[in-house]
Amino acid sequence: MTVETTPKEVTLRVWRGEDRGSGAFVDYQVPVDPGMVVLDVLFRVQAMRAPDLAVRWNCKAGKCGSCSAEVNGRPRLMCMTRLSGLPLGDPIVIAPMATFPLVRDLVTDVSFNFEKAKTIPAFKPAPPGPDGTRRMYQEEVERVQEFHKCIECFLCQNVCHVIRDHEENKEAFSGPRFFVKLAALEMHPLDTNDRLELIRMKDGLGFCNITKCCTEVCPEDIHITDNAIIPLKERIVTQYYDPLAWVKRRIFGREESTRGRADRGA
Amino acid sequence: MAEPHYDERDYDVIVIGAGGAGIRAAIEAKGQGARTALVCKSLFGKAHTVMAEGGIAAALRNVWKEDGWDVHFRDTMRGGKLLNNWRMAQIHAQEAPDRVLELEEWGALFDRTSDGLILQRDFGGHRYARLAHVGDRTGLEMIRTLQNRATELGIDVLMECTMQRILMDDGHVAGAFGYWRQTGRFVLLHAKAIVLATGGAGRAWRVTSNSWEYSGDGLRMALDAGADLMDMEFVQFHPTGMVWPLSVRGLLVTEGVRGDGGTLRNKDGERFMFRYIPEFFRAETADNEAEADRWYENKANNRRTPDLLPRDEVARAINAEVKAGRGSPHGGVFLDIASRRAPDFIQKRLPSMYHQFKELADIDITKEPMEIGPTCHYFMGGIRVDADTTATTVAGLFAAGECAAGLHGANRLGGNSLSDLVVFGRRAGLHAAQFAAARRAPGAVDKAELDAAATRMLVPVERSDGEDPYAIQNDLQGTMQDLVGLIRSASELEEALRRLASYQERLDRVGVRGGVRYNPAWNLALDLRSMLTVSEIVARAASTRTESRGGHTREDFPKTDPEWGKRNVVIRRKDGALDVSIEALPEMPADLRGVVGEQPHPKEHQGAVESTQPAGLGAR
Numbered sequence A: 001m002t003v004e005t006t007p008k009e010v011t012l013r014v015w016r017g018e019d020r021g022s023g024a025f026v027d028y029q030v031p032v033d034p035g036m037v038v039l040d041v042l043f044r045v046q047a048m049r050a051p052d053l054a055v056r057w058n059c060k061a062g063k064c065g066s067c068s069a070e071v072n073g074r075p076r077l078m079c080m081t082r083l084s085g086l087p088l089g090d091p092i093v094i095a096p097m098a099t100f101p102l103v104r105d106l107v108t109d110v111s112f113n114f115e116k117a118k119t120i121p122a123f124k125p126a127p128p129g130p131d132g133t134r135r136m137y138q139e140e141v142e143r144v145q146e147f148h149k150c151i152e153c154f155l156c157q158n159v160c161h162v163i164r165d166h167e168e169n170k171e172a173f174s175g176p177r178f179f180v181k182l183a184a185l186e187m188h189p190l191d192t193n194d195r196l197e198l199i200r201m202k203d204g205l206g207f208c209n210i211t212k213c214c215t216e217v218c219p220e221d222i223h224i225t226d227n228a229i230i231p232l233k234e235r236i237v238t239q240y241y242d243p244l245a246w247v248k249r250r251i252f253g254r255e256e257s258t259r260g261r262a263d264r265g266a
Numbered sequence B: 001m002a003e004p005h006y007d008e009r010d011y012d013v014i015v016i017g018a019g020g021a022g023i024r025a026a027i028e029a030k031g032q033g034a035r036t037a038l039v040c041k042s043l044f045g046k047a048h049t050v051m052a053e054g055g056i057a058a059a060l061r062n063v064w065k066e067d068g069w070d071v072h073f074r075d076t077m078r079g080g081k082l083l084n085n086w087r088m089a090q091i092h093a094q095e096a097p098d099r100v101l102e103l104e105e106w107g108a109l110f111d112r113t114s115d116g117l118i119l120q121r122d123f124g125g126h127r128y129a130r131l132a133h134v135g136d137r138t139g140l141e142m143i144r145t146l147q148n149r150a151t152e153l154g155i156d157v158l159m160e161c162t163m164q165r166i167l168m169d170d171g172h173v174a175g176a177f178g179y180w181r182q183t184g185r186f187v188l189l190h191a192k193a194i195v196l197a198t199g200g201a202g203r204a205w206r207v208t209s210n211s212w213e214y215s216g217d218g219l220r221m222a223l224d225a226g227a228d229l230m231d232m233e234f235v236q237f238h239p240t241g242m243v244w245p246l247s248v249r250g251l252l253v254t255e256g257v258r259g260d261g262g263t264l265r266n267k268d269g270e271r272f273m274f275r276y277i278p279e280f281f282r283a284e285t286a287d288n289e290a291e292a293d294r295w296y297e298n299k300a301n302n303r304r305t306p307d308l309l310p311r312d313e314v315a316r317a318i319n320a321e322v323k324a325g326r327g328s329p330h331g332g333v334f335l336d337i338a339s340r341r342a343p344d345f346i347q348k349r350l351p352s353m354y355h356q357f358k359e360l361a362d363i364d365i366t367k368e369p370m371e372i373g374p375t376c377h378y379f380m381g382g383i384r385v386d387a388d389t390t391a392t393t394v395a396g397l398f399a400a401g402e403c404a405a406g407l408h409g410a411n412r413l414g415g416n417s418l419s420d421l422v423v424f425g426r427r428a429g430l431h432a433a434q435f436a437a438a439r440r441a442p443g444a445v446d447k448a449e450l451d452a453a454a455t456r457m458l459v460p461v462e463r464s465d466g467e468d469p470y471a472i473q474n475d476l477q478g479t480m481q482d483l484v485g486l487i488r489s490a491s492e493l494e495e496a497l498r499r500l501a502s503y504q505e506r507l508d509r510v511g512v513r514g515g516v517r518y519n520p521a522w523n524l525a526l527d528l529r530s531m532l533t534v535s536e537i538v539a540r541a542a543s544t545r546t547e548s549r550g551g552h553t554r555e556d557f558p559k560t561d562p563e564w565g566k567r568n569v570v571i572r573r574k575d576g577a578l579d580v581s582i583e584a585l586p587e588m589p590a591d592l593r594g595v596v597g598e599q600p601h602p603k604e605h606q607g608a609v610e611s612t613q614p615a616g617l618g619a620r
Helices: A038-048 A111-118 A138-148 A155-159 A167-172 A176-186 A196-201 A213-217 A224-241 A243-252 A255-265 B020-031 B069-079 B086-105 B138-153 B217-225 B272-276 B289-295 B311-323 B343-349 B351-361 B416-438 B447-462 B469-483 B490-508 B520-544 B590-596
Strands: A009-016 A024-031 A068-071 A074-077 A092-095 A102-104 B006-010 B013-016 B036-039 B156-158 B161-169 B172-180 B186-190 B193-196 B235-242 B263-265 B333-336 B370-379 B397-399 B567-574 B577-584
Touching (some): A074 A155, A111 A176, A111 B138, A138 A224, A155 A213, A176 A196, A176 A224, B013 B020, B013 B172, B013 B217, B020 B036, B020 B138, B020 B193, B020 B416, B069 B590, B086 B416, B138 B416, B161 B217, B161 B447, B186 B447, B193 B217, B217 B520, B235 B311, B235 B351, B263 B272, B311 B370, B469 B520, B490 B520
Parallel strands (some): A009 A092, B013 B036, B013 B193, B036 B156
Antiparallel strands (some): A009 A024, A068 A074, A068 A092, B333 B370
16 A cells, blocks of 8 residues: 555635636635545535535445546546545645536536436347347447446536537537447347437437547546447448448348448447 | 425325335336336435445346245345345245346346356355346446336436425325425425335444435435334444545445455454354354365355355454454455455456555555455335335335335345345335325325425524534434444443434534525435434334344344344334334244244354454454
C-alpha cells in the first residue's frame, strides 16, 4: 500500500444555484483525511458548511452511476475520484454536468436519457432450442457483457459534443449510452428484433464522427466507439449501401444478410 | 406554503421501491392489466440491487445434477437456524429457477458453462455451486434487465419521489403521500393496492454497505398503517466489508471471493475458520485445509471449506479474532485470493473487486491480501407477510424483498436475496393486482389528514435555527454501531433505547435552511423519522430475544435456546405505542422436517463467548 500525503485541509469550489444564469461557484475549506474521494469531501461540506448542498449519490462504490459531475473540468464519478489524484494546492472545481438542465447545485435533470430509453425496441428472443434451453457460449456473450457493464452514469452523454454544444440535436440523437445499448441488443446472440433503420434515422448514429470523447470518460472502460458505435455504423453501411446485401436481405431476411456478416466482421 | 398543492394521480397498484423486488412486482401487476406506478426514491436503476455482486441462488442443476429445490430449501432453513417461515423457503427454492430463466428470456446474459448453459458458483451455506452470476456484477445485470422490461411495458416510473405515508380508508389502503425530491412538491397517489419493496434500514449503522436511501421508510410506513413487523432483531453483518481507508469502510467485498477460492487468515497467516466450525455444520464442513481445498473441485468426496460457513458464523469468527488481538493493522482480518488463484483468473472472475481495491485502496488483489471486517448489510426481519400471497395484515398492503420478513429466518444465505426479490416480487405484483381488480373503487382520502401531514413535513424548513439533521444522524449511527451491533447485551440495548429517545426529542426540534427543492438536509430530516423508529424496534426486539441465534448474538445469553426456536418476536403499534409480542412460528410439515434435519445444538452459537478470551484460547 502506498502512503499518501494529503494536506489537512482542501478548498472545494462548488457550483451553487438553481439556474445557470444566477448561480455561482462558492469556496468551501474543509478538513480531509487520507484515502478520501471527492464525494467524501462534499459530505464534509454538507455536515460543516452547507447542509442544503444538493448532490445526487447512492452506492458510493462506482456501481450505480449517480454522482456524475465535472471535477476540474473533467467528467467523473465523484465517488471514484480520489483526492490523491488531484492537485490540491488550488481549489478543486466541481460543476454539474453541462449537457443536462440544472436542478440545483450539482444535480441535473437527466430525464432526457430515460425518455430516449423508451424509444428503443426491446429485446426479442428467438425460441428456445429443441431441449428447451437457450444455449449461448461464453465467447459470444462476452462481447455483449462488455456493454452490460454500463452503469448509466451518463458521463458519455454529457461529454458528447453533438448534444453538449447543440441543444437542437437532442431530438434526433440518442447519444453514446444508447448506441451501447443498441449494440448490446443487436449483438445479443438470441435477439431477433431489427433496429437498423431506427439507429440510422431516429437515433442519429450518423451525427457521431468518432472523436472518442465518450470512450475516454467511461468509468467502466467500455470501448464505446470501437466496439459499439463503429460496428453499428458498419452494419448500416452493409444494409443500406451494399446493393448485394440489400437484395439478399429482401430474399433471406436479416439473419442471412446483415447480422451474420457484421458479426463476423466485428 | 400556505395552501399545499398536491400532484395527484390515480392508479390500481402502486409499488413503492424500485430495486429488484419492486420492479418485478410492477412488471407483474402491469402484466395483469393493473394501472401501475413504480415509485423510486432515486433515479430508476440505481437502487441497492445494483450493488449485489456474487449471484442469484437457484437450483438450476447446470453444474451439479445432485442439486434440487429440496437441497436449496434445506440449506436456506439451516442457514436461517430454522427460524425461517418454512412455506416461504419452500416457494423460494421451487420457483427460483424459473425466475432466473425468465431474466434470461428478458435479455440477461449470465456467465456460461462450457456447454452453453448458465454457470453457477459456490457461495456460503450452499451445498452445491448454485449461484447464477455475471462476474461480480450480477445485481447490475438483474436490475438493468428488469428496468428494460419495465420500460418496454410502459410502466409509469416516478423517479426521485419519496413516499412518507400510507393512506387508509375503512381498514383498506387508499393511497400514499410523499414528495418529489427535485421540486419538494407533495404527491398524492390514489391506489387500490400497494406493494412495499423498500429494503432495510442499514443506514442507521456507521459501518454499512447500505446507501443513504436505506432509512426504513417502508418498515415505518407499514407499522403506521397497522402492519406487523417481525424478526427485527436479526440484522446481517456481512463478514467481508472493506476496512481501509476509512472513506470506504463498510464497502462490500463479495462472498464470491471465497466462493472462487479465497481464504480468511489472521495476522499470523492462520486459516482460523477451522477453529470456528459449529456442531450444527460439523458433519458437512471440512476440518482440515487439504480437504477444504479439494472441495472446490470435488464436492462428492469432500466437505465444504469453513470459509464458506453462513455469514453469521464467519462474521462472529472475524470479530472474535480481532478482539483476541489477531487482526490486521486496520482492525479487520485478511482475505487472501492472491496466493491461491492466478491473476488472470481473479481479474476475470472478480473484475469489480479488482477495480474497487485498486482505485480506492491502492491494493492489487492479485498480488496482496485484502483487509476486511464485518459490515451492516441486510435486515432478515421486516413486514410480516402471508407466505403465498405476500399480503400483510393490512388489507391491500403487500410487501416483498428485504422489507418483508420470513424467508431468511435468523440469517440469510448469500445469493438468496436476489432470488427472493424476483420470486416474491412477482407474487406481490400478482396478488396486489388481483386484490385491486376485486375492489370496485379506490378508498376515500381524508384531505384534512393530508394537509396536516404536509404541514408537519414542512416544519423543519420553517425552523432555521433548529437541531442539525446531520449531527443527529451521526450520533444515531454511532449508537447503533456501538450498542446494537454484532454482539449485544441487555445493558447496552437499554442504553441504546435511552439515547434513541433523546435523538427523537432532538428530531422534534430539527431545522434546515435552503427550502424544499432538492435539499438533502430536509430529506434527511424526514428520513430520520423512519430511521429512529426502525432503530428503536431493532433494539426492542433484540432485548426481547434472550438467546443467541443467527444474526442476533447476546453476550449475556450466548447459547441457542430450543424454545426460542419456536418463537418470533412481533412488534406492532397499539394505541400509538409499540407493542412487543412473542408469537408461535408456523410449524413445518413432517416430510419437510425430514429434509432439513436436526435442530441447532444448544451450545453451538460460536464466536460470542470467545471474544472475551485471551489470544490462543479461542480454539475448540
